[in-house]
Amino acid sequence: MKIVVCAKFVPDATADRRFRPEDNTVDRAGVDGLLSELDEYAVETALTVKEAGDAEVTILTVGPEQAADAVKKGLQMGADAGVHVLDDAIHGSDAVATSLVLAKALGKLEADLVVFGMGSTDGSMGVVPAMVSERLGLPAVTLGSEVTVDGSTVRIRRDGDTASETIEGTLPLVLSVSDQANEPRYPSFKGIMAAKKKPVQTWSLADLEIAPDQVGGAAAWTEVVEVTARPPRSAGTIVTDEDGSGAGRLVEFLSTNKFL
């Protein structure tokens, strides 16, 4: 079985994330980045499936040069190979265009099982798995909090707003997993060393038969009109409960602000 994990390189959420003033896109070059934390659950799922049977795991990423770090992390965790779609024309792509690049690459890789995280930690739209499934005409079972692969049947438990559902599909399919699905492993020293020898291919848009004008800022169907940094919240009142007056003052605050 050929498993492909779609992984995203994102700005570190604990660093100062910002937008590029010239085109209002996320600044991915000027800040430290890493494999989106939520994609680690997807890598772990793929490795678990591999360990239970016979499979090859490829990490696929689309992004600037530094995005190779996202592939590297996946390889260190235990994936077998990497593919990095790298092309200047991709910068500024929206989710629709990103899903086109991923779908073409997945087609070329002939993936049986495509695994995504539940969303990225930067854009966090969470829509790319459904878009890729739509483009490939494959079933999608999404937001799995528990995943079982039994032969060619993939079954997930999804905890929705109003119900807990069991959802089933047959390979080839697109799967996305939540952060409840597993506990991602840390790369071992052996894994880190082995990753250096694993094959990573770099593909351009031409390799995927995508015209440059199908992606990037010019092909984005949404436009950011304005970006405003949220003003810092003004300092509030902080009281200490040393004398037991905390609860009374809290309720007084709620009452003054008409919450009672």
Place this chain on the structure above:
Amino acid sequence: MSNVLVLVDHTGGKVRKTTAELLTIARRLGDPIAVYIGDGVQDALPALGQYGATKVIALTSPELTQYLVAPKAEALQQVAAKVEPSTILISSSAEGKEIAARLAVKLDSGLITDAVDVQAGPVTTQSVFAGNYSVQAKVTHGTPIITVKPNAATPEAAQTSPEVEEFDVSISDTAKTAKIVESKPREATGRPELTEAAIIVSGGRGTGGDFGPVEAFADSLGAAVGASRAAVDSGWYPHAYQVGQTGKTVSPQLYVAAGISGAIQHRAGMQTSKTIVAINKDEEAPIFELVDFGVVGDLHKVLPAATEEVTKRKS
């Protein structure tokens, strides 16, 4: 006026508050047409009319609800082909976003998710990077598809008497490949839905696993109960109630964080709340940077005393 499609979010005919919000927003953009999928459209009709739906398109094919979202996206595509809407509005739930994603590919249209406001244009406002930035955006190609977060608008009544139009859809085999084999409804708590609640009281690591004081204080205020990732990961509260980046993003009138330090993961889910209150033993906890009112103290002492005081004042 142009037609604006609103996908109705409901549980067996009971229309959720988010739909009233979507209809209110739709009226800023044109004439709202409600699309209702599933049984029980007659039960939903009064609520849809109250908030100004000019027409209700009912889709009752059982295939629409047996499978995951793909058939719903196909159905909406067919409705859109007939109605030619200027904008399509969908709730920003997991399912809503997935339907919207598929629809965007089908209709070659731009998609904006998680809008916290939509004005004429349509121009959307989104809150990004853990609420640190506000982004205004618009769709530049195709039919704007916008998913809207709960509490993005205050529902305003505008009575109409919409007629129901049954609409036949044809669902492809490709869309019927991810089947829902079992569905267990979540147990009702009697509390408001987390994402829709006006007040939320959340507990974290500081509860030490005892959510009793948090729940009691929430009940005294008529609030929903939330939990931090630390509390959920410790198995103290179900994941469905997690507030934060990988749980629910909430924006209530009042958010009370009890025993929650305020890590970035949690802030991402609650930072846009109108008023924030925290109770924490650690005066250095980052949550205090966000608060309008904070109590440095033990939640196990402060919350029960506050609950008693609230109950006394309300009676």
